[in-house]
Amino acid sequence: QQQVKQSPQSLIVQKGGISIINCAYENTAFDYFPWYQQFPGKGPALLIAIRPDVSEKKEGRFTISFNKSAKQFSLHIMDSQPGDSATYFCAASTTSNTGKLIFGQGTTLQVKP
Amino acid sequence: NAGVTQTPKFQVLKTGQSMTLQCAQDMNHEYMSWYRQDPGMGLRLIHYSVGAGITDQGEVPNGYNVSRSTTEDFPLRLLSAAPSQTSVYFCASSSPGRTGTDTQYFGPGTRLTVL
Numbered sequence: 001q002q003q004v005k006q007s008p009q010s011l012i013v014q015k016g017g018i019s020i021i022n023c024a025y026e027n028t029a030f031d032y033f034p035w036y037q038q039f040p041g042k043g044p045a046l047l048i049a050i051r052p053d054v055s056e057k058k059e060g061r062f063t064i065s066f067n068k069s070a071k072q073f074s075l076h077i078m079d080s081q082p083g084d085s086a087t088y089f090c091a092a093s094t095t096s097n098t099g100k101l102i103f104g105q106g107t108t109l110q111v112k113p
Numbered sequence: 114n115a116g117v118t119q120t121p122k123f124q125v126l127k128t129g130q131s132m133t134l135q136c137a138q139d140m141n142h143e144y145m146s147w148y149r150q151d152p153g154m155g156l157r158l159i160h161y162s163v164g165a166g167i168t169d170q171g172e173v174p175n176g177y178n179v180s181r182s183t184t185e186d187f188p189l190r191l192l193s194a195a196p197s198q199t200s201v202y203f204c205a206s207s208s209p210g211r212t213g214t215d216t217q218y219f220g221p222g223t224r225l226t227v228l
Binding site for chain 2: 006009034036042044089093100102104106
């Protein structure tokens with residue numbers, strides 16, 4: 001049972017374009033939604049996170065959009081750069097059970113120069 | 114700070130062998146977790162700990178044991194390795210922030226192959 005579903009599995013975007021990755025969750029108790037970025041041979045690193053009390057959070061070129069009623073959230077990368085090429089994971093957890101992140105399947109992003 | 118360290122980086126085992134993956138953190142984090150990463154599956158939680166002496170199971174705990182005798186260390190034991198345990202294993206640590214956020218810091222991973 002996959003509690004967090006992520007799509008697409010892979011994504012190719014031209015430099016300067018917008019990359020969009022989507023996630024859907026099932027457990028309505030989830031109240032913390034981070035995105036992690038992973039480069040080959042490295043461990044994942046936190047990119048940006050959101051809580052359901054806001055519908056959008058922006059940090060530089062990265063934006064999370066959150067739709068509580070649809071139980072969906074997405075990552076938008078504006079002005080995508082070749083250095084953004086990596087695997088991106090969405091995740092979810094509850095505040096009472098931090099440390100128990102449930103991850104999506106991952107999206108491999110390639111930004112072409 | 115070294116952050117989260119994992120040893121070994123690579124390991125090859127034969128079916129039935131046992132081994133321990135080491136994980137240490139120097140950030141005085143209360144929470145530590147073990148995940149395995151498999152293609153198309155994302156990262157799946159194996160076991161986690163909210164403090165010394167306290168552990169609990171994650172999504173895929175079968176075949177693995179953990180203990181937490183100190184805040185710094187959280188070893189993962191494979192009791193009798195099976196080919197299905199071929200994976201990349203990540204250890205992570207975190208500390209609940211004042212606002213309740215939980216940034217997990219991941220180690221570099223251990224790539225395990227079971228023949």
